[in-house]
Amino acid sequence: MSSPILLVDDGELEDVRLLLAELGLPFTHLRGGAIPDECERPEKLFVASPRRSALAAEWPQDADGPSLVCISAEDSNALRDQLRTRGFHFLVRRPIHSYALRLVLIRALYGGSEKREEERVVVGQEVEVRAGTRAGRMLLVDLSTRGCRLVGDQPLTEGSRVTVLIPASLACGEPLGLRAKVVRCDPVGRGHHDAALALEDPSESVQERLEGAVAQLRERNQAAEGAAASALPAAGPASDDRRKHRRVAFDGTVHEQGDAERTVLGRDLSMGGMRIGPRADLSVGDTLRLAVYAEPGGEPFEVAAEVVRDDGDGGMALRFTALDPAVAARMEALVGELPGIEALDAGESAGLGAVVSEILEREGGLEDD
Numbered sequence: 001m002s003s004p005i006l007l008v009d010d011g012e013l014e015d016v017r018l019l020l021a022e023l024g025l026p027f028t029h030l031r032g033g034a035i036p037d038e039c040e041r042p043e044k045l046f047v048a049s050p051r052r053s054a055l056a057a058e059w060p061q062d063a064d065g066p067s068l069v070c071i072s073a074e075d076s077n078a079l080r081d082q083l084r085t086r087g088f089h090f091l092v093r094r095p096i097h098s099y100a101l102r103l104v105l106i107r108a109l110y111g112g113s114e115k116r117e118e119e120r121v122v123v124g125q126e127v128e129v130r131a132g133t134r135a136g137r138m139l140l141v142d143l144s145t146r147g148c149r150l151v152g153d154q155p156l157t158e159g160s161r162v163t164v165l166i167p168a169s170l171a172c173g174e175p176l177g178l179r180a181k182v183v184r185c186d187p188v189g190r191g192h193h194d195a196a197l198a199l200e201d202p203s204e205s206v207q208e209r210l211e212g213a214v215a216q217l218r219e220r221n222q223a224a225e226g227a228a229a230s231a232l233p234a235a236g237p238a239s240d241d242r243r244k245h246r247r248v249a250f251d252g253t254v255h256e257q258g259d260a261e262r263t264v265l266g267r268d269l270s271m272g273g274m275r276i277g278p279r280a281d282l283s284v285g286d287t288l289r290l291a292v293y294a295e296p297g298g299e300p301f302e303v304a305a306e307v308v309r310d311d312g313d314g315g316m317a318l319r320f321t322a323l324d325p326a327v328a329a330r331m332e333a334l335v336g337e338l339p340g341i342e343a344l345d346a347g348e349s350a351g352l353g354a355v356v357s358e359i360l361e362r363e364g365g366l367e368d369d
Contacts, residue, residue, distance in 0.1 A: 003028035005109070006042035006066075008035055008052040013071055016047055019102055025109070042066050045109045050079055053086055061087035067108035071101075084344050091342040099300075100293040104341055120144035120278060121217040122312035128165040131156065138195075140164070141283070142312060143217065145210055147198045148180070149280055155193040156182045164197065171213045178202070178210065184281070196280050221312060271331055273305065273319040282362075284310050288318070289361040292334070301327050302360065 005027035007017060020027045030039070035052065041059045047069045048055065056068055068088040072079065075093050083091055090108055092101065123140040129150065138152030148164060156162060159182060166176040180197035187193055202210060286307045291300040309317035323331060 004043045005045045005047070006030070006039070007047045008039070008055060009049045010051065012049055012073070013047065015098070016071065016101070016105070019098075019105065023102075023106075045069070045105070047071065047105070050074070050083075053083060053088065056086045056088070059087065069105065069108050080342070080344065088344050091344055093341070096341070097293040100341075103293075120147075120149075120280070120312060121214055122221055122310065123148075123170065123217060125167075125170065127167065129156075130163040130165070131160060140166075141194075141310075142280070143214060145199075145207070145214055147183075147196065147280070148178075150195045150197065151192055151283070152195075153191050153193070155187070156185045156195045156197075158182050158185055161200070162197070166213060170217065172209060172216060174209075176206070176209055176213065178206070194283055269334070271320070271323070271328065273308070273317060275315050275317050277315045278312065279316060282307050282310075282316060284308065284316075287321075287363045288359055291360055292331075301330050303327060303331070 003026070005020065005025055007013060007020065007027055007029045008031075009016075010032050017029055027045075028042070030036075035055075038058070039055045041056075044066050046056060046066050048071075050070055050072045053068075053070050059065065065087070067090070068083075068086070069090045069092060070079075070083050070088050071092045071094065073094045075091075080091060090104065092104060096104075120142045121144070122142050125140055126137045127140045127150075129136055129138050129152075136152065136154055138150040138154075141149040141151055143166075150156070150164070161179065161181055164178045164180055166178060168175050170176075179200045179202070181200060183196050183198050185193050185195040199210075284307050288305045288307070290303050290305055292303060293300045303323060304321045305318040306321055307316055308319045311317070320331075
């Protein structure tokens with residue numbers, strides 16, 4: 001039987017071994033002469049030095065496979081290309097803040113990579129929701145083949161079963177009833193509640209129609225947004241000096257519900273804001289307080305941010321608010337350099353670097369009508 005976590009190195013990843021042991025995670029550590037020519041793929045996480053990353057070369061690259069992380073003191077285009085070919089998700093360049101490394105590993109272990117997250121599409125249309133003999137209407141915020149998110153003025157009971165009725169206009173010509181379990185329902189202000197639902201195993205015919213509805217919605221959104229879908233809205237204060245708000249590609253880390261879920265990937269860091277990946281637990285109008293781990297060994301700095309846009313599969317835009325002069329100076333230094341983490345499966349331009357941040361506080365809100 002394969003190990004949940006496999007660490008392979010020649011002694012240079014001792015801090016990673018200590019970190020995994022400190023977290024109490026079950027792992028196998030192979031070092032030096034004990035490393036075989038071939039090795040069984042671990043279940044959840046593979047961490048290796050550049051030299052030992054070759055063990056992954058023959059492993060299948062599928063959505064259910066482990067997260068692959070390479071930790072290196074050096075960097076080159078050849079190394080990145082080689083790691084992408086082998087299916088690696090993250091390249092971590094030293095030096096890196098020890099707590100940031102912890103968050104990255106937990107994110108890779110429990111959160112996976114953005115590439116493997118379930119596709120969801122923005123809907124933004126009222127649907128009928130039935131719970132037992134009761135029925136009401138709620139806003140269907142987004143939909144995937146595994147779940148959906150609803151917002152309405154009536155709370156849904158966590159753990160209860162409901163039926164979401166997708167109208168014919170969204171379901172390829174015929175209404176579609178989806179049975180689902182309420183996994184979360186949170187108040188988000190102004191008397192509204194945000195509910196996350198997991199779809200119960202549908203029949204083959206319902207699954208096919210659901211996949212068709214998701215594809216139809218995706219095409220609709222792409223046609224409506226066009227080129228604007230990939231543009232981050234102006235996130236900072238107005239300024240004629242565009243160099244003050246230049247952007248660098250990066251992938252950031254933020255967690256919620258314990259360390260794993262407080263971490264997300266982001267990109268397009270600027271003095272004004274950043275873009276993060278899709279999040280079912282965040283909505284437009286939510287405000288966050290983030291701890292950003294920038295310098296190796298340094299103390300994190302805190303920033304306030306607001307979710308200003310939800311582009312569905314394209315992720316969410318955050319706008320930084322009220323940066324004080326000291327924080328602004330540290331942020332400017334961070335924007336001006338290449339951070340030490342790269343999301344290899346985000347593409348060449350979208351994954352050039354990453355910063356690690358942690359959600360300290362979150363306050364819900366809804367976008368104004």
